[in-house]
Amino acid sequence: MSGLRRPEVIAFDVNETLLDLxxxxxxxxxxxxxxxxxxxxxxxxxxxxxxxxxxxxxxxxxxxxxxxxxxxxxxxxxxxxxxxxxxxxLAPHPDVEPALRRLTAAGVRVVTLTHGSPGVAEAGVERGGIAPLVERSMSSEVIRAWKPAREVYLWAAGVCDVAPERMALVAAHGWDVHGALRAGLGGAWFPRTERAYPGVYDPAALVAGDLAGAVDALLALPA
CATH class of the missing domain: 1.10.150 (DNA polymerase; domain 1)
Incomplete structure (x- = not known):
């Protein structure tokens, strides 16, 4: 991701990435x-x-x-x-709270972005006690679309009032990160149920060994 800057907003996928099924x-x-x-x-x-x-x-x-x-x-x-x-x-995985706290402490805005049912992300972050760390939760059901459609990521950037290139997606699903990258956002992948980032997808993805590593990689980008 050479030439990219630290994102102002990081959007997290919800099912599996943040919340345990x-x-x-x-x-x-x-x-x-x-x-x-x-x-x-x-x-x-x-x-x-x-x-x-x-x-x-x-x-x-x-x-x-x-x-x-x-x-x-x-x-x-x-x-x-x-x-x-x-x-x-659903409730957050154990590694979610420290990752989100690190981002908010660094001044990065945290949001969630799902094509799942509205209310799921909100209930999960509330149950995990991390609602104060999440600025907003967005479901693409609002615009009747599914990730990884380009329009979903651009819509999310618009809702957050940020240029696409200043927003990044973190997900445990390679197809989701690929979609974000193709829409002009940054993207970081780490494994949960998937063992590797697919080689057929956009190679610009930051690939980390875990959620903490994905956060580290994004924060390491130049401001």
């Missing part, structure tokens, strides 16, 4: 589903949303999640709704 997994297990089903359902949820957007239509994250769950389980509509509600029980 363990309550959703636990809800599936309580209903008799295998613990590893969540990975399949989450991937299919993204596929459903991406395909809908690529085809020129749109669906809510919750509807995509419900459709994905229908494809791989025999759960009733009521039980699927119960699993979906578990997203409101």
């Amino acid at each position: 363990a309550p959703v997994r636990a809800s599936l297990v309580e209903l008799g589903e295998p613990a590893d089903l969540l990975g399949t359902v989450f991937t299919r949820t993204l596929l459903t949303g991406f395909a809908s957007a690529a085809a020129g239509t749109w669906c809510r994250f919750r509807d995509a999640f419900d459709a994905a769950l229908t494809q791989v389980s025999d759960l009733s509509a009521a039980d699927r709704g119960r699993v979906a509600e578990a997203f409101l029980e």
Whole structure:
């Protein structure tokens, strides 16, 4: 990322990046589903949303999640709704609070950016006691779009009243960082469920070993 400057605003992806999906997994297990089903359902949820957007239509994250769950389980509509509600029980990963505190102490504005259901990020950061560290939470459902569409990142920069090049995205999903970079933002990736940043994506991404490393890399950029 040669030539780039330290971002004024850092946007964090929400599901998996900031918030642990363990309550959703636990809800599936309580209903008799295998613990590893969540990975399949989450991937299919993204596929459903991406395909809908690529085809020129749109669906809510919750509807995509419900459709994905229908494809791989025999759960009733009521039980699927119960699993979906578990997203409101998410809490931050243990490494999130120190990372956000480091950024705010350095004068960097912190926001969240998701295509997930409105309210999930807000509930999670409140539960984790880090709401005072987050300036705002944004869901692209407001503009009926899914990341990694360019319009989502540019919309977020506009909401934050900052030039795209002075904003960066931190995510544990390579496709999300790739989308941010293609929209003119900075981007940093670190692993949670993904083991490596895909080599087919934009090589301008900062790649770190963990969340703390991603924050370090962004703060190390010249002001």
